[in-house]
Amino acid sequence: MINITFPDGSVRAYENGVTSYEIAKSISPRLASDVIAATVTTKDDTTGKGTIYDLDRPINEDASVRLHKWDDEEAKRVFWHSSSHLMAEALEALYPGVKFGIGPAIENGFYYDVDFGGKQIAESDLKAIEDKMIELARTNEAFVRREISKDEAMAAFKEKGDEYKCELISELEDGKITFYTNGHFTDLCRGPHLRDTSVIKAVKLTSIAGAYWRGDEKRQMLTRIYGITFPKKSMLDEYITLMEEAKKRDHRKIGKEMELFTFSQRVGQGLPLWLPKGAALRERLENFLKKVQKSYGYLPVITPHIGNKDLYVTSGHYAKYGKDSFQPIHTPQEGEEYLLKPMNCPHHCEIYRSKPRSYKDLPLRLAEFGTVYRYEQSGELHGLTRVRSFTQDDAHLFCRPDQLKEEFCKVIDIILYVFKTLNFSEYIAQVSLRDPNNKEKYIGTDENWAKAESAIIEAAEEKGLKTVVELGEAAFYGPKLDFMVKDAIGRKWQLGTIQVDYNLPERFELEYTGSDGQKHRPIMIHRAPFGSLERFVAVLLEHTGGKLPLWLTPEQVNVLPVSEKFSDYAKKVCELMNNSDIRASVDDRNETIGKRIRESELRKTPFLVIVGEKEMQENAVSVRRQGGIDEGSMPVEDFIELVKKEVADQLS
DSSP states (O other), X not given: OEEEEOTXXXXXXXXXXXXXXXXXXXXXXXXXXXXXXXXXEETTOSSSSOEEEOTTSEXXXXXXXXXXOTTSHHHHHHHHHHHHHHHHHHHHHHSTTOEEOOOOEETTEEEXXXXXXXXXXXXXXXXXXXXXXXXXXXXXXXXEEEEOOHHHHHHHHHHHTOHHHHHHHHTSOTTOOEEEEETTEEEEOOOOOOSBGGGOOEEEEEEEEEEEGGGOTTSOEEEEEEEEEESSHHHHHHHHXXXXXXXXXXXXXXXXXXXXXXXXXXXXXXXXXXXXHHHHHHHHHHHHHHHHHHHTTOEEOOOOSEEEHHHHHHHTHHHHHTTTSOOOEEOSSTTOEEXXXXXXXXXXXXXXXXXXXXXXXXXXXXXXEEEEEOOOOGGGOBTTTBOSEEEEEEEEEEEOGGGHHHHHHHHHHHHHHHHHHTTOOEEXXXXXXXXXXXXXXXXXXXXXHHHHHHHHHHHHHHTTOOEEEEETOSBTTBOEEEEEEEOTTSOEEEXXXXXXXXXXXXXXXXXXXXTTSOEEOOEEEEEESSSOHHHHHHHHHHHHTTOOOTTTOSOOEEEEESSGGGHHHHHHHHHHHHXXXXXEEEOOOSSOHHHHHHHHHHTTOSEEEEEOHHHHHHTEEEEEETTTEEEEEEEHHHHHHHHHHHHHHHHO
């Protein structure tokens, strides 16, 4: 017999080899029908996260078991990964001879990279694939797991002529290879999977894209098919409605309508050009954060956009980014190499080193809106969310060990204030730690990592943050606290990060003289409340649908004279507003008032002010809020006070 411990702490004894499905069935037949997967944690588990098991996989020792239903992220991943195998089976049936790359679950759904042997697949072909998937799902095909030797695995895919799977198998350790079979399709896969296909009730293949094999632009271009599935058709209907709303909120569309930013092939892919209104928006975001930072004792610095290669060798960034970043910049001096900076932190370390520091000088808080550069493959670029040039609202704090927690907590306060002011009300703090089984990915000693990780966990607890722990998501030099924000339509975005770093101060030999007269090493905190201005603006546009807070929006008021003869009065009203720090413009084009109102609505201008004979005589304005809400007529001075009060309330 073995003991199974449940999340509530209760323990039940079961026969050795019991499955998660049998455990669920012993509790309730209804539970068994709803369960999709299980997390099994044994005493030998070093990660603390457990392992996701197929429901029919035997458990052969004492373990903690958590059963997952659809609402759990773990269940969704299993459901969608199984669906990618179902799609692959459908593709093999419809297109004999196709070869497969990888087919993982993603945040919403799944994809599979496919080599169609030169055949072109169009959006119009997706419906037939969906229909085939539903047909196969209804046959209740079981997902059968089989452990297989490396030689057998290689032979199977050589016979099939699938060089992609052969390449993957060649890199695997013998004795740790598994196949999964559903119907007539067998795949190399670690799993886990559903018990069978019967629970897949609704299918939507969402898009087709190109993807280089293993992300290498020198390798074969494969066809990537994205899709999503659900256990109920009603869930799919809800998802489609959500996606339609997401299309309306696409920051690329809104940014074009609001004239915020653009891209140019001549300038280069992934290099955004900020238009006047977008530049003004950025400037207000910067000024907002600068004001907050000033109250917390931050000092502004400015660093170059390039740095000597040795700077990044010292920091470790060259080893991390050198291969995938931009090529070195060569100067007329032979052997001299510079790089576009991928990070601001090495420069800030050198600023710290510019003069001797005492314990009395700490904490030292250096802040910069510094633009950095990283090479992203063209297929990964997406509007402002994935670019090759972006500006971080970066700051680096250098402090003593006794100051670490307090400083970390103050940074949390800043981030929470930013979220509150910009109406991000739903968020969770992700504690991103080092992967204990893959330490070679990181720099620094176990001792320093332990201290840094403990500091983050303690600070998050002290602030009462709702947290999740993710192993393997740390930066290469230290653990992080990442803030995962949910937007207005329920999507999750990573915004804001805080990192504790014992390693860069060692690499740059940073010191301060302590009260004991001895030299000590400071601790470094990296933080960026926005993350990057580009990504933050993109998320903010999609969160608000372009209806930005009044204090932030590029244009707060649009003044529309009903005819040409009232243009001078409209300009006078506009001037009064601008002199009162209200961003206003006049639209007196020779177009109908209706067309001008519609275009102003499209630009998401918060207030429309219409002036005609009556308003001119009474020194008044007729006020209309964005969305068509009529505020009636009021004196110009009253309207100015109304706008100022709303701005002040939003920033309070």
